[in-house]
Amino acid sequence: MLVLQGHTNSVQALAYTPDGATLISAGDDRTIRLWDVRTSKQCGILRGHQDAILTLAVYPDGLSLASGGHDRRVRLWGLRPLELFETFEPFESTVNAVAFSPEGGWLASGADRTTQGDVLRAVNLENDAQWQLSPPDDLAPMAVWSLAYAPDGSGLAVGWSSGIVEFMPLEGQGQLFELPHTAAATAMAFSPDSSTLAVLSSNTVFVWDVQQAELRRTLGSHAGRISSVAFTPDGGSLVTGGWDSTVRLWEVESGLEPGRFDWELGQRINAVAIAPDGMTAAAAGDAHEIVIWDMGDL
Numbered sequence: 001m002l003v004l005q006g007h008t009n010s011v012q013a014l015a016y017t018p019d020g021a022t023l024i025s026a027g028d029d030r031t032i033r034l035w036d037v038r039t040s041k042q043c044g045i046l047r048g049h050q051d052a053i054l055t056l057a058v059y060p061d062g063l064s065l066a067s068g069g070h071d072r073r074v075r076l077w078g079l080r081p082l083e084l085f086e087t088f089e090p091f092e093s094t095v096n097a098v099a100f101s102p103e104g105g106w107l108a109s110g111a112d113r114t115t116q117g118d119v120l121r122a123v124n125l126e127n128d129a130q131w132q133l134s135p136p137d138d139l140a141p142m143a144v145w146s147l148a149y150a151p152d153g154s155g156l157a158v159g160w161s162s163g164i165v166e167f168m169p170l171e172g173q174g175q176l177f178e179l180p181h182t183a184a185a186t187a188m189a190f191s192p193d194s195s196t197l198a199v200l201s202s203n204t205v206f207v208w209d210v211q212q213a214e215l216r217r218t219l220g221s222h223a224g225r226i227s228s229v230a231f232t233p234d235g236g237s238l239v240t241g242g243w244d245s246t247v248r249l250w251e252v253e254s255g256l257e258p259g260r261f262d263w264e265l266g267q268r269i270n271a272v273a274i275a276p277d278g279m280t281a282a283a284a285g286d287a288h289e290i291v292i293w294d295m296g297d298l
Helices: none
Strands: 002-004 011-016 022-027 031-036 041-047 053-058 064-069 074-079 082-087 095-100 106-111 120-124 130-133 144-149 155-160 165-169 177-179 185-190 196-201 204-209 214-219 226-231 237-242 247-251 259-261 269-274 280-285 290-294
Touching (some): 011 064, 022 053, 022 064, 022 280, 022 290, 064 106, 074 106, 155 185, 165 196, 196 226, 237 269, 237 280
Parallel strands (some): 053 095, 095 144, 144 185
Antiparallel strands (some): 002 290, 011 022, 022 031, 064 074, 074 082, 095 106, 106 120, 144 155, 165 177, 185 196, 204 214, 226 237, 237 247, 247 259, 269 280, 280 290
């Protein structure tokens, strides 16, 4: 187990670069930090946000990064070299989620509830095409809590504060459908083959069959809200982090929980991420530290 220290406040988001060589973190200290996984040393820092950073997404080629948070801005950064590429027009409220489409052309972002204006946007980084969405009048004020693109490029899953997850097809593929939950869809993750969508709602993981829009299984024994989720590269397992200070491993098919751990990362685990090779994973919370562990140890 490795412990990374450098943040001065709660860590809210984690993401690996596609080659697994770099772990990226961000949080309430308004910084984005890059860590060399091999040496466990900080290898870069990005500053520019004026308030806490809540969400990160790495471009599929690993050369750029998107971030968003309480300052209502979405920022696009270059990673080689480290530089700010662009700051997009601000939302009216906190940015809760950012996501890149699998081919990298689109950057989607979602924001907190507002009485007017859009809460969901997407911009094409290649041709500057844009679209935006405001909640229907009967659903306003509404917030986008989470976003996830299907790895096969078939669509974008949007998690709303109402508990509904809406799957929006891209370029005429697939079908539009909704998945209901008991509380806000706070985080989501697709399996690598796009067949399964894990949705976090309160202290439960809802595992959906995407093709059939049918609930496969519910998982949940965290003592508090489950805040983050990631699939293993083979799609057979999930890792979740919760506000009961624990990280847990789940088998998707059986629903069994073969492992859990409490690394004293604070009462709230805010973020988990699994390396692309599936050998290691990372977790962070309100204790300012990041833990990287061998997946075989959980």
